Amino acid sequence: MLRLGYFLSLLVALTLACSGIANPVEPVQAIATEAPTSIPKSTETPTQEAAQLPELQNSALVDFYDPVRDPADDLAQAIVIAQKENKRIMLELGGDWCIWCKYMDEFYKTHPDVLQARVEYYVLVKINVSEENANEEFLSQFPEAAGYPHIYILESDGTFLHSQNTVDLEDGADSYVPEVFMAFLQKWALGN
Secondary structure, three states: OHHHHHHHHHHHHHHHHHHOOOOOHHHHHHHHHOOHHHOOOOOOOHHHHHHOOOOOEOOEEEOOOOOOOOHHHHHHHHHHHHHHHOOEEEEEEEOOOOHHHHHHHHHHHHOHHHHHHHHHHEEEEEEEOOOOOOOHHHHOOOOOOOOOOEEEEEOOOOOEEEEEEHHHHEOOOOOEOHHHHHHHHHHOOOOO
16 A cells, blocks of 8 residues: 555656646646545445535536546435535536537626526536546446436436436537526526
8 A cells, every 4th residue: 555655656656757747736636536445335325425525616526537437436426415405416528629518617607697597506526538538337327328418417316307408508609508407407496
């Protein structure tokens, strides 16, 4: 285990040196969240686990498309958070290769009211879909995505509620329609 920790530290240091990343916190966090399989299952109750959950920035448990993440583990953690915060879960499928995924990220940045609605109503988990890892086994439990990005809305307990083709939210150019996107978020918010 000590060798693994040394190796991961060395890998992070080399990655930072080669990439020129100014903030080393994010890569370290990503590596730390990828290793739960070597840690024994906790005997804590869900209430104790929820108290130890990370504070989410902009309601996102996972706000990047990472081919090495396990979406089943991410969903399990999102369920605990969603139940604690009385929210639903938004799974966003896509990848770094997807231009409309990038447009969606930019759309949230330029429409803080829409982002605030997502923060209020949902726990976001981005799921990578790429040649490197299509996450087919995990995604087989949901209807097939029509394209990318694609959104699934889940109940706070992980029960599937809705499959959203994001083409229906687009403006036809290079963004999304704020009123249509907001109506979609509000329609599937908990309590509606």
